[in-house]
Amino acid sequence: MALPQRKTDIGPPHYKQFLPPVIQKNYGKWKYHEVINPGLMVHVGESGDKLWTVRVASPRILSTTTIREHCDIAEKYCGGFFRYTTRNNVEFLVSDEKQVEPLRKDLTARGFKMGGIGSGISNVVHTQGWVHCHSACTDASGLVKAMMDELMPYFESKRLPNKVRLAVACCVNMCGAVHCSDIAVVAVHTKVPTIAHENFKNMCELPTVIGSCPTRAISPDPANKSVKINAEKCMYCGNCFTVCPPISIKDPERDGIAILVGGKVNSLRSNPKFSKLVIPYISNEPPRWPKAVAAIKHIVEVYAKNARKHERVGEWIERIGWERFFSLTGIDFTFQCIDDFTFMRDTMRTSSTFKW
Amino acid sequence: MKKYDTPLIDELEKGPWPSFVTEMKKAAKNNEMANDAVGHLEKCFRTKVGYWKHGGIVGVLGYGGGVIGRYSELGDEFPGVAHFHTVRINQPSGFFYSSAALREICDIWDKYGSGLTNVHGSTGDLVLLGTKTDALEAIFAEYSSRGWDLGGSGSALRTPSCCIGPGRCEWTNYDTLDLNYALTQEFQDEIHRPMFAYKFKIKMSGCACDCVASIARADMSIIGTWKGHIEVNQDEVKNYAKNGMDINAEIVNMCPTQCISYDGKELKINNAECSRCMHCITRMTKALKPTGERGATICIGSKAPIVVGSLLSWVIVPFIKVEPPYTEVKDLIRKIWEWWDENAKPRERIGEVIEMKGMRSFLEGIGQTPIPQQIKEPRKDPFMFYTEDDMAAFKAKEAEEKKSGKYKF
Numbered sequence: 001m002a003l004p005q006r007k008t009d010i011g012p013p014h015y016k017q018f019l020p021p022v023i024q025k026n027y028g029k030w031k032y033h034e035v036i037n038p039g040l041m042v043h044v045g046e047s048g049d050k051l052w053t054v055r056v057a058s059p060r061i062l063s064t065t066t067i068r069e070h071c072d073i074a075e076k077y078c079g080g081f082f083r084y085t086t087r088n089n090v091e092f093l094v095s096d097e098k099q100v101e102p103l104r105k106d107l108t109a110r111g112f113k114m115g116g117i118g119s120g121i122s123n124v125v126h127t128q129g130w131v132h133c134h135s136a137c138t139d140a141s142g143l144v145k146a147m148m149d150e151l152m153p154y155f156e157s158k159r160l161p162n163k164v165r166l167a168v169a170c171c172v173n174m175c176g177a178v179h180c181s182d183i184a185v186v187a188v189h190t191k192v193p194t195i196a197h198e199n200f201k202n203m204c205e206l207p208t209v210i211g212s213c214p215t216r217a218i219s220p221d222p223a224n225k226s227v228k229i230n231a232e233k234c235m236y237c238g239n240c241f242t243v244c245p246p247i248s249i250k251d252p253e254r255d256g257i258a259i260l261v262g263g264k265v266n267s268l269r270s271n272p273k274f275s276k277l278v279i280p281y282i283s284n285e286p287p288r289w290p291k292a293v294a295a296i297k298h299i300v301e302v303y304a305k306n307a308r309k310h311e312r313v314g315e316w317i318e319r320i321g322w323e324r325f326f327s328l329t330g331i332d333f334t335f336q337c338i339d340d341f342t343f344m345r346d347t348m349r350t351s352s353t354f355k356w
Numbered sequence: 357m358k359k360y361d362t363p364l365i366d367e368l369e370k371g372p373w374p375s376f377v378t379e380m381k382k383a384a385k386n387n388e389m390a391n392d393a394v395g396h397l398e399k400c401f402r403t404k405v406g407y408w409k410h411g412g413i414v415g416v417l418g419y420g421g422g423v424i425g426r427y428s429e430l431g432d433e434f435p436g437v438a439h440f441h442t443v444r445i446n447q448p449s450g451f452f453y454s455s456a457a458l459r460e461i462c463d464i465w466d467k468y469g470s471g472l473t474n475v476h477g478s479t480g481d482l483v484l485l486g487t488k489t490d491a492l493e494a495i496f497a498e499y500s501s502r503g504w505d506l507g508g509s510g511s512a513l514r515t516p517s518c519c520i521g522p523g524r525c526e527w528t529n530y531d532t533l534d535l536n537y538a539l540t541q542e543f544q545d546e547i548h549r550p551m552f553a554y555k556f557k558i559k560m561s562g563c564a565c566d567c568v569a570s571i572a573r574a575d576m577s578i579i580g581t582w583k584g585h586i587e588v589n590q591d592e593v594k595n596y597a598k599n600g601m602d603i604n605a606e607i608v609n610m611c612p613t614q615c616i617s618y619d620g621k622e623l624k625i626n627n628a629e630c631s632r633c634m635h636c637i638t639r640m641t642k643a644l645k646p647t648g649e650r651g652a653t654i655c656i657g658s659k660a661p662i663v664v665g666s667l668l669s670w671v672i673v674p675f676i677k678v679e680p681p682y683t684e685v686k687d688l689i690r691k692i693w694e695w696w697d698e699n700a701k702p703r704e705r706i707g708e709v710i711e712m713k714g715m716r717s718f719l720e721g722i723g724q725t726p727i728p729q730q731i732k733e734p735r736k737d738p739f740m741f742y743t744e745d746d747m748a749a750f751k752a753k754e755a756e757e758k759k760s761g762k763y764k765f
Contacts, residue, residue, distance in 0.1 A: 003493075003498065004498060004501035005497070005501055006501060007501060008418055008548070010500060010505050010544075011446060011544055012446040012504065012537070013457070014448075015452055015533050018457065027523065032642045033525075033526065051524060053524070057373065059379055060376070060475065061485070062472075062473050062474070062475050063382040063383040063390075063472060063473075064462035064465055065383065066379060066382065068458075068459060068462055070455075071455035074455045082452075082453060082455070084451040084475050084476060086480075086517075086519070086569070088475065093524075112374075113373070113374065127478065128474075130400035130406045131380075132408065132486075134410050135406075136406045139401065142365075142368055145368045145373055145375060146371075148373035149373045152373060173661075173662050174666075175477075178660070212703070213663075214662075239662050250406065251405075255405075265566045266634070268564065268633050268638060269611075269612050270612060272566070284404050286364060288368075309606060310606060310610055310635070342664060342665040
C-alpha cells in the first residue's frame with residue numbers, strides 16, 4: 001500500500017482542538033479549585049461552570065492497549081477528552097457532575113488507582129533504566145514500582161504535611177528534575193572505568209573524551225593510542241563512557257543507588273532547592289530493591305511525624321538543621337555527605353552554633 | 357513467538373501500583389519486538405546490568421533528530437530488540453488529547469513498532485519505544501500526514517513544554533499553552549536540525565508553583581509573575597478561618613517576607629513588600645487573587661549534574677510582557693542563542709558557558725542591564741573587571757557631582 005505524503009516542520013497539532021468545551025468556554029477564566037479527595041478535584045470558572053478532574057496512576061510505560069482503554073473511558077464519561085500530567089498521571093476531565101461517580105466506579109472496577117492530588121505522594125518522575133537506556137546502572141521503572149507499592153496509601157488517601165515529590169534517575173545524567181526532588185534516588189557507579197584501548201582510536205575523539213571529565217582525571221596515553229584515567233581523581237560519573245563506547249563502567253556487583261533529600265522546584269515560602277545526599281550507597285537488589293524502599297519509606301515517615309503543616313521536606317530540614325535530620329532518621333553520616341566536588345565552599349558550616 | 361520465563365520481573369506484576377511489566381506483557385501478546393523486550397529485561401534483572409548499546413545515527417530524511425537509535429548487544433539472543441529505536445512525537449501543549457487522536461497514534465504505532473510507549477518522556481514528547489531502521493520513513497509519513505511531527509533530540513532545541521496554564525488553572529500569569537505552541541512553531545528548524553553546541557530546553561510555567569519544574573531542568577525557564585497587588589476577599593478569609601484554618605500559623609507566619617497580618621477578622625497584605633512566592637494564594641485560593649500587570653520572569657541555565665554539577669536557572673530578565681505574537685520573547689531567545697553559539701565549546705550547556713565567560717559577558721551579549729532582582733547578593737570579593745567605559749562613567753558622574761555639589765551614589 002502506498003504511503004501518504006510526508007510533511008516536514010509542521011510542529012504539533014494545535015492544542016485547542018483537544019480542549020473539552022468547558023475548557024474552551026472558561027479558558028483563562030478560572031476562579032478557584034477545591035481538592036475533594038486525593039483522586040478528585042473541581043475547578044470553578046468565573047462563569048460558574050465546573051470541571052471535575054479525576055486523576056489516575058500510570059506506570060508511564062504504557063502499551064497501546066492501555067492507551068486505548070483510556071480512550072474508551074474518556075469517550076464514555078468525558079466526551080473523549082483527557083490529558084496526561086507532567087508527572088505522567090492520567091486525568092479524566094468531566095464537565096457533568098452526574099458522570100463523576102460512575103466514572104470513579106468504572107475506574108475502580110477496571111483496576112485503575114485514583115490519587116496523587118494535594119499533600120501526599122504523586123507519581124514518581126523517572127528515567128528509562130534497563131528497559132531502554134544504554135547508560136542505566138539500575139532499572140528505574142522497577143524501583144518506582146517497588147517504592148510506590150509500599151507508599152500507595154500516600155497516593156490514595158493518607159495525607160502528609162505537604163506534597164512529597166519523588167524521583168528516580170538510573171544514572172547521574174538524571175533525565176528529568178531528579179536533582180530538585182523531596183526524595184531522589186540516583187543510581188551510581190562506584191568503580192574507575194576500564195578501557196578497551198584497541199578500539200579507542202576507531203571510535204573516540206581524544207579531545208572530546210578528555211573534555212568530558214569533570215575532574216580532569218583523563219589524560220592521553222600515546223603508547224596505546226588511547227587515554228588513561230587517574231584513579232585518584234575519578235568520581236565514576238560515566239560521562240567518558242557516554243562519549244566513548246570502548247570505555248566501560250558498568251559493574252553488576254558494585255553499581256548501586258544513592259538517596260538525596262530536600263529538593264523542591266517551586267518558590268512557595270522558600271527558594272527552589274537541590275536535593276542533598278544522605279545515603280551514599282545501597283546495593284542494586286532487583287526485582288524489589290527492599291533496602292532502598294525501606295529507606296525511602298522511613299524518611300517519609302520521619303518527615304510526616306516531625307514537619308509542620310505546609311513544610312516541604314527541605315524546609316523542615318532547614319528549620320531543624322541537618323544534624324537533627326541525621327539524628328531523627330538514624331542515618332549514618334559518611335564522608336560522601338561532605339561535598340568535595342564543586343559546592344564545598346557553600347556547604348560547610350561556618351559557625352559554632354549547632355545542635356547535638 | 358518465543359515464550360520467555362520471567363520469574364524476576366513477574367514479581368513486579370504484584371502489588372497495588374500499576375505495573376510496567378504488565379504493560380510490556382500486554383504489548384508482547386501479539387508483537388515480537390515487545391515480546392523480546394520482555395525477555396531482554398528479565399535478563400537485565402538476572403545479571404544486574406543493561407545491554408543497550410550507545411545510540412547510533414538513525415533518522416528520517418531532512419531531519420537531524422527526533423529518532424534515537426537504540427541497539428541491543430544481545431541481538432542474536434533477542435532479535436526483536438536488535439534494533440529498538442525511539443521515536444519522539446511532539447506532544448500538544450499541556451498534554452491534552454482527544455481519544456480519536458490518540459487512537460490514531462496507537463494504530464500507526466502497532467503497525468510499525470513495538471506497541472510500547474512512554475506517555476510522556478521527561479522532556480515532554482510522546483515517546484514511542486522500539487522500532488526498526490527500515491520502518492522510520494513509513495512511520496514519519498504516517499504521522500506527519502496526519503498532523504503529528506517529531507520532537508527534538510541531540511544538540512538541538514528540545515521539544516518545549518509547559519504547565520496547564522489557562523486551560524485549568526486560576527493562578528497562571530500568561531497563556532503558557534499558547535506561548536508553548538508559538539515557540540514550538542517558530543523554531544521548527546532549530547528543533548529538527550541540530551545546530552547548537554549542545555541541547556537547549558525551554559519550559560514554561562504560569563506561576564512560581566512551577567509545575568513543569570522549569571527552574572531546575574530548562575536552559576530557559578519562563579515563569580509567570582505579576583506586578584500588581586493581591587486582592588483580598590475578606591468574606592472568603594472568614595470562611596477559611598471558620599473551616600479550621602489557623603491563619604496566623606499557616607499563612608501569616610509562613611510568609612517569607614512577613615508582609616501579611618491578621619487580627620482575627622481582617623487579613624492585610626503589605627503589597628509593596630510581597631515577593632510573590634504564591635504560598636498564601638495557593639492556600640487560600642478562594643480569598644486571594646493577584647491583580648494588575650501580568651508577565652513572566654526569565655531565568656537561564658538550569659541542568660542536571662553532567663558535566664560540572666547541577667545548576668538552577670538564574671534570573672536574567674525579572675519581568676517581561678508575554679503577549680502574542682511574543683516578539684520580545686522570540687527576539688530574546690535568538691540573542692541568547694547567538695551569544696551561546698559564539699562562546700560555547702561542543703557539549704557545553706548555556707549555564708556552563710555563562711559560568712566560564714561570566715554573567716556580565718552574557719548580559720551584555722543579550723542587551724540586558726544589571727539590576728538587583730537578578731541576584732541573591734552582590735559579589736563578596738574585590739576582584740572585578742573595570743572596563744575603560746566603566747571608568748569613564750564613574751569619572752563623569754563625579755565630575756557632574758562636583759558641578760552640582762550633590763553626591764549621587
